[in-house]
Amino acid sequence: MSEIEVRHLTKTFEQKGIVVEALKDINLNIESGDIYGIIGMSGAGKSTLVRCLNYLEKPTDGQVIVAGQDLGTLSEKELRKQRSDIAMIFQHFNLLMQKSVLDNICFPLLIQKVDKQAAKERARELLKIVGLAEKEKAYPAQLSGGQKQRVAIARALASNPRILLCDEATSALDPQTTGSILELLKNINSDLGITIVIITHQMAVIREICNKVAIIDGGVMVENGLVENIFNHPKSQAARELILRDLPELSENVKVTELPERIQTDRKIRIVFSENSAFEPVIANMILRFNTPVNILRANTKNVGGYAKGEMILGLPDDRHLQVDIENYLREKGLEIEEVTGDV
């Protein structure tokens, strides 16, 4: 059953008489148990979209249906009750700075009129789940970023939600902490069966834990589907850019100084390794066979959804015949290739 269904969602803002269309006709189907990524550059409208999922922002048009319930038909009071089913965590954690860790986690329970003692017990359980049992008396200001996000996650889980919305939840954290928070989210998804929606601008986050992804560009959903498929066959320009940007090997200064010159005259192709091919020395064999060097502009292999996946961008020699031969050779070996245009 689908947990969240978004139908023809449109959101417009009016600023000083100018109407800005933040989201245009978005359709999404998030199934129960999904870890659904929504990715886009900043300003793409993804934060607005996630706020429409719990009606913190009311859509201008269209419907958001959570567990069979159309949020647009609910009264303010019913909506508040529904929100205890849809928890949310944020980029800047948004903890109550004047309350202790334990009181922060009790907060959503006390709002829902849960008995104080019962709330405290629940909060202690949750602190154990997020691995901060010894910090219950601490105040947020005494915690590191990763610890704060753990408290925020515990707070979000307090009311036993079915859905957890994450708005750039790892964007303010260093890569190592990001990894541990994503690991925690993964466990929450598998152990507690909570559907997770992740808003991010980092493809690495999607690759790490999501099973499905939607790509938002300029308020429009340009592509969505299984993460694996999008990585292997990105159709939209936005998807390609996000995937390329994700390749970490290339440092900033190399990008601006050396590469453009060398790339410009070359024909560039993107090769996608799937299943087992990443372990065959295809490129090496190709070079031996054609007796010509190719320029490896970028290369990256990673673990996507349990498979070793990889991609590589090659600059081919100028000889047109050789280019065709190389491309045919690669296709023969079962690799997917496509031409890459523009700056890599």
Next chain:
Amino acid sequence: MFDSTTINMLIEGTLATIYMTLASTFLGYLLGLPMGIVLTVTDKDGIKPNGFIYKVLDFIANTVRSIPFLILMILLIPLSRFLIGKSYGSTATIVTLVVAAAPYIARMVESSLKEVDAGVIEAARSMGASDFDIIFKVMLVEARTSLIVGATITLGTILGYSAMAGTLGGGGLGDIAVRYGYHRYDAVIMGITVIILIILFQIFQTIGMAIASGLDRRK
């Protein structure tokens, strides 16, 4: 150095000043705190924007605050008479002080509450908090340090106003300073009242700041 009458007068004056200041601040907050909350909540970025209510309160706050205190006192003589039965003495002065302080307090409260991180309010909303929850369990709690600092500043300001009220028979140390220092050229008595005022101000300020920082959990 002084006879017991003078000393008694100074003690009574000091007590009257403390009475006026504390009572006016307390009553001022009874009016000013709700007014500040409503100003924050109904502002265009507030949790329940309402242009009409905001503009009315905004106008009242600005109007009262733009009238110099001395003139406000004269204007409010009929009100004091109506409420207290007379227009002079410490209790009558409290009426004027409350009217002058309430809009000032409302602005102080408004600026404190607006410091509360919008993200925290959004988080509370995402948990199903009502507007009431957000005001009383989030905004007032998160802003408490700043609110207490504001109250300390207010206390100091009202102390100053209460002394000013002495010129129009307001009672307290201001009254003594005007009668002895201005009408009788008795610089010594006037000097003493000034010293007492300075000491009172220091005490209020020190206690207020200590409470504010003692309650702050952000460090």
